Amino acid sequence: xxxxxxxxxxxxxxxxxxxxxxxxxxxxxxxxxxxxxxxxxxxxxxxxxxxxxxxxxxxxxxxxxxxxxxxxxxxxxxxxxxxxxxxxxxxxxxxxxxxxxxxxxxxxxxxxxxxxxxxxxxxxxxxxxxxxxxxxxxxxxxxxxxxxxxxxxxxxxxxxxxxxxxxxxxxxxxxxxxxxxxxxxxxxxxxxxxxxxxxxxxxxxxxxxxxxxxxxxxxxxxxxxxxxxxxxxxxxxxxxxxxxxxxxxxxxxxxxxxxxxxxxxxxxxxxxxxxxxxxxxxxxxxxxxxxxxxxxxxxxxxxxxxxxxxxxxxxxxxxxxxxxxxxxxxxxxxxxxxxxxxxxxxxxxxxxxxxxxxxxxxxxxxxxxxxxxxxxxxxxxxxxxx
Numbered sequence: 001x002x003x004x005x006x007x008x009x010x011x012x013x014x015x016x017x018x019x020x021x022x023x024x025x026x027x028x029x030x031x032x033x034x035x036x037x038x039x040x041x042x043x044x045x046x047x048x049x050x051x052x053x054x055x056x057x058x059x060x061x062x063x064x065x066x067x068x069x070x071x072x073x074x075x076x077x078x079x080x081x082x083x084x085x086x087x088x089x090x091x092x093x094x095x096x097x098x099x100x101x102x103x104x105x106x107x108x109x110x111x112x113x114x115x116x117x118x119x120x121x122x123x124x125x126x127x128x129x130x131x132x133x134x135x136x137x138x139x140x141x142x143x144x145x146x147x148x149x150x151x152x153x154x155x156x157x158x159x160x161x162x163x164x165x166x167x168x169x170x171x172x173x174x175x176x177x178x179x180x181x182x183x184x185x186x187x188x189x190x191x192x193x194x195x196x197x198x199x200x201x202x203x204x205x206x207x208x209x210x211x212x213x214x215x216x217x218x219x220x221x222x223x224x225x226x227x228x229x230x231x232x233x234x235x236x237x238x239x240x241x242x243x244x245x246x247x248x249x250x251x252x253x254x255x256x257x258x259x260x261x262x263x264x265x266x267x268x269x270x271x272x273x274x275x276x277x278x279x280x281x282x283x284x285x286x287x288x289x290x291x292x293x294x295x296x297x298x299x300x301x302x303x304x305x306x307x308x309x310x311x312x313x314x315x316x317x318x319x320x321x322x323x324x325x326x327x328x329x330x331x332x333x334x335x336x337x338x339x340x341x342x343x344x345x346x347x348x349x350x351x352x353x354x355x356x357x358x359x360x361x362x363x364x365x366x367x368x369x370x371x372x373x374x375x376x377x378x379x380x381x382x383x384x385x386x
Contacts, residue, residue, distance in 0.1 A: 005083030006282045009194050013284075015157035018141075018179075019150045033159045034091040040146070040153060041366075042098040042139045043068075048368030049097075050104040050328075051208075052215055052315065061215050064097045064104075070211060071096065074265065075203040081269045082276075082294075084196050091155070092162030092200040099135025101365045102372040103328035108132050110332035111361055118340070118357035126174035128358070134171055135365055136163050137183070143362055157183065162197035165204075191288050195276075198294035199268075206264050209307050210257050216315045217253055224253065230310050232303040236260040267300045327384045331376045335364055338379040345379060 004010060011028035024032055037043055046065035062070075072093035079089040101107030112130040119128035137160060141152040160183045167175070167187045175184035186193065213233065216222035227233045236259040240252055247255060275293045279286075287293065296304060315321065339346050339360045346363050364372070373385045 003083065004085060007195060007276060007284060007287050008082075008084045009088050009158050009196055009284055011085070011087070011156075017154045017156055019154050021154065028087060029156050030085060030087040030091055030159065033153075033155045034087055034094060036146075036153045036155065037091055037095045037098070037140070040098070040139075040144050042144060043094065045366065045368050046097060046100075048370055049100055049102055050107075050369055052104070052212055052321065061218070062211050064100055067207060067211065068094050068097055070207040071200065071203045074207055074261075075200050078199055078203065078265055078268055078272075079196065082195070082199070082272060084199060088158055088162070088194070088196045089199055089203075091159045092197060093203065095140060095155075095159065095163050096136060096165065096200060096204060097132070098139045098163075099132045099137070099365065101130075101132065101135075101332070102367045102369045103325075103332065105132075106325040106328040107332050107365075107372075110329040111336070111364060114333060114336040115357055115361045124174055126168075126170045129168075129171060130361055130365070131168075131171070133164055133166055137175075138362070139366075143366070158194055158196070161193050162200050165193075165197065165201045186288070192290060192292050193288070194284060195272075195287055195294055198292055199272075202268060202294055202296070205304070205308075206261065206268075209304065209311065210261050212311050212315060213307075214253065214257060216311070221315055221318045221320060226314060227310075230307050232300075232307050233257075233260060236263070264296070264300060264304070267297050268294065271295055271297045271300075331372055331384055332364060334380055334382075335372060335376050336360055339363065 009030070011030045014029050017029075023029070027035070043065075046068060047063055049064040051062040051064055051067050072090045075089040075093045076086045078084075079086045101111055103110075108130060115128050115130045116125075119125065139152070140155050140160065140163065143151070144153050145151065147154065164175075164183050167184055169187065172184040172187035176182065176188055185191075192198065213222065213227065217224065217227075224237070227237070233256060237252065237256040239259055240247060240255040244252075244255070272294045275295060279290045279293060281287050281290055281293070295301070336357075340357060343360070346360070348363055367375070377383050
């Protein structure tokens with residue numbers, strides 16, 4: 001790994017773990033975090049969790065696992081050029097979606113509605129909110145059961161901070177009460193996370209914009225003709241054709257996306273370097289006191305927003321996708337009701353023993369798409385996804 005810049009997170013100076021542990025003889029603290037994430041149950045489940053298309057709809061569509069790997073690859077590439085800690089970037093990237101429900105955002109919305117509807121009178125509203133960022137932190141802090149001395153994975157502060165990339169004030173107050181001056185502190189009192197955390201947030205956006213174009217065209221829901229209306233993509237399609245006039249089909253799509261990704265990566269590197277220099281930061285503490293520094297240029301940011309709006313209108317809200325979304329909501333809602341009425345139907349012994357709405361939400365959130373579909377059919381007799 002390249003030498004760390006002064007503003008990069010040094011594992012030797014980490015704010016540490018919630019439960020102190022002896023240092024490993026051959027790995028840094030952030031390398032251990034990455035390894036713990038990779039060996040977790042929640043990480044393995046990502047292979048069967050929806051990105052845009054359900055896992056059974058096609059073997060080549062992205063899942064939460066392949067998405068996380070692409071975020072990690074982009075993040076490490078950019079981190080190396082900026083002198084940031086690649087291992088921390090990789091750990092955050094691989095963990096950032098651990099809390100996603102089956103069926104992607106449709107599952108999250110349904111589970112949040114279920115949880116809020118069953119909140120006890122007078123309860124802290126934030127404790128009865130479901131949001132996948134919060135759930136990712138909950139997974140690594142509490143739900144993984146791998147170690148004898150503590151719940152969760154006991155990750156470093158810096159990794160946990162990167163996982164919690166956004167948080168409402170209500171949720172931040174709830175987390176701050178449990179962990180004063182912890183990972184939610186900045187959402188209440190201002191400041192920024194590490195540059196590594198900022199980078200993962202942007203690498204996430206770069207990755208899903210690019211691979212959702214690929215999956216959208218592969219699915220037949222998007223066409224290259226439609227994408228001609230997106231300046232960011234069309235510029236690179238024309239550039240690909242200028243170098244390879246006879247290029248067509250999937251090779252043209254792949255080359256256009258490759259060129260777009262490369263330019264976005266270089267744009268982030270150049271813009272972020274300039275912002276770091278202009279801010280005069282020379283330490284992690286200075287980074288935390290500054291405004292966010294890892295960013296697109298203004299031109300690239302504007303073009304990326306146009307692409308995001310295009311994908312929202314034409315892919316995420318396509319009738320074929322929304323039809324799947326409605327069925328997914330039904331699966332989650334009906335599973336929640338079934339388990340709440342009959343906790344003994346849940347396969348996890350600890351969850352069965354609690355049998356409350358929060359534990360039911362945790363159990364369902366951990367499911368893969370196909371397990372949720374099978375369980376729904378077993379408990380209701382209905383087959384919503386033939």
